[in-house]
Amino acid sequence: MINESLYQPIEKKIISKTNRFNVSRADNNEIKKDFKNSIILIVGGAGSIGSQFSKDILKFNYKKLYIIDKDENQLTELNREILLKVNKNQLKKINYICSDLVTLNLDSFLKEKKITHYINFAAIKHVRSEEELISTKYMFMTNSKYFLPKYKHYLKKLFSISTDKTVNPSSLLGISKYIMESNLKTFKKKNNIFVSSVRFANVSFSNGSILKYVVDRTIRKQPFGVPRTIKRFFITHQEASSLCLKALLNKNDGKIVVPNEIKLKQDYLISDLVVKIMKYFSYSVKFVSFSNLNNVLSGKVYKVFLTNPNNDGQKFYEEFYYKSEKLINDEGDSSIKKVNLPNIKNANKVLDKINKFNNIKKLQSYIKIKFSKYKPISKSLKVSKII
Numbered sequence: 001m002i003n004e005s006l007y008q009p010i011e012k013k014i015i016s017k018t019n020r021f022n023v024s025r026a027d028n029n030e031i032k033k034d035f036k037n038s039i040i041l042i043v044g045g046a047g048s049i050g051s052q053f054s055k056d057i058l059k060f061n062y063k064k065l066y067i068i069d070k071d072e073n074q075l076t077e078l079n080r081e082i083l084l085k086v087n088k089n090q091l092k093k094i095n096y097i098c099s100d101l102v103t104l105n106l107d108s109f110l111k112e113k114k115i116t117h118y119i120n121f122a123a124i125k126h127v128r129s130e131e132e133l134i135s136t137k138y139m140f141m142t143n144s145k146y147f148l149p150k151y152k153h154y155l156k157k158l159f160s161i162s163t164d165k166t167v168n169p170s171s172l173l174g175i176s177k178y179i180m181e182s183n184l185k186t187f188k189k190k191n192n193i194f195v196s197s198v199r200f201a202n203v204s205f206s207n208g209s210i211l212k213y214v215v216d217r218t219i220r221k222q223p224f225g226v227p228r229t230i231k232r233f234f235i236t237h238q239e240a241s242s243l244c245l246k247a248l249l250n251k252n253d254g255k256i257v258v259p260n261e262i263k264l265k266q267d268y269l270i271s272d273l274v275v276k277i278m279k280y281f282s283y284s285v286k287f288v289s290f291s292n293l294n295n296v297l298s299g300k301v302y303k304v305f306l307t308n309p310n311n312d313g314q315k316f317y318e319e320f321y322y323k324s325e326k327l328i329n330d331e332g333d334s335s336i337k338k339v340n341l342p343n344i345k346n347a348n349k350v351l352d353k354i355n356k357f358n359n360i361k362k363l364q365s366y367i368k369i370k371f372s373k374y375k376p377i378s379k380s381l382k383v384s385k386i387i
Contacts, residue, residue, distance in 0.1 A: 044121030048206030
């Protein structure tokens, strides 16, 4: 969850004033009919996108809603916020559970609660999570394997969030989500139920995001750095939730929804967005080297450090689909496109092998052999001199 009163005005000012992926009335009616008398499970429901989605579906007449998140504080905040939005009868339908997806007995839960719609937002989403072996293994277990039950039980629909990082991945994070997409397809073939996903643009001011970091440091008048030369598309929290709702439409069964780049209009240099944020706070920006950060503020001039983008495996630009993937236009919705879920042979055997490694370098070498699409960015690339 984010502080809406703080970040939303900035989000609307520099990202988008309107919902570019608004759900149409006809699609909204389909979702309403689909959710009627359903029992919904949202995992990762207190996170940035999950909390927005959880609030957005309050308007639907479901039978029961279970929201699971491992962050107890964020879950409590979501609970408090929902208390102000719904009546007593609706409150009786909502249950909050603090648990980690990796340790949750998912099959028992789905069966016992008779879950019909399972929406998974749980994910390890930062490339820094792959710097150590323990966190890398945890990332693969969360993103690639334990999000799926062994059986469908009462399930009618299953959605799991993906990322743009799956396309021509330069990180193990991208590989973990690429395997997730494939495992979704395998689950569909085995159980003959609806499955779908979304590859996102960056959600502005989400927890852990670079833009939220910039705002938080600016408010405290503390030094911060941002990568130079890196470009990203950005969407708002509301737009992210809308894309998830679109992915649940029957026509998107077996598909990965991606935002239409025409709707996104342009990708931004992170440094350019920093200038816009600073203007919002009535500052101008001077990009400097680290040695010049002793006095971060000089009147209304804010000094910002430009970092080497090759240090953490970040891609320089964003992609939503492979050239080899068949891009499908949505005849009724120009805001999205879609591709079919990929198919990886023996994906779970790969995951089992990953779990046995005791050396991160050997694990990375193994991934390079297994996935030709994995192209880690060389840390030896030169970066032009910082001003």
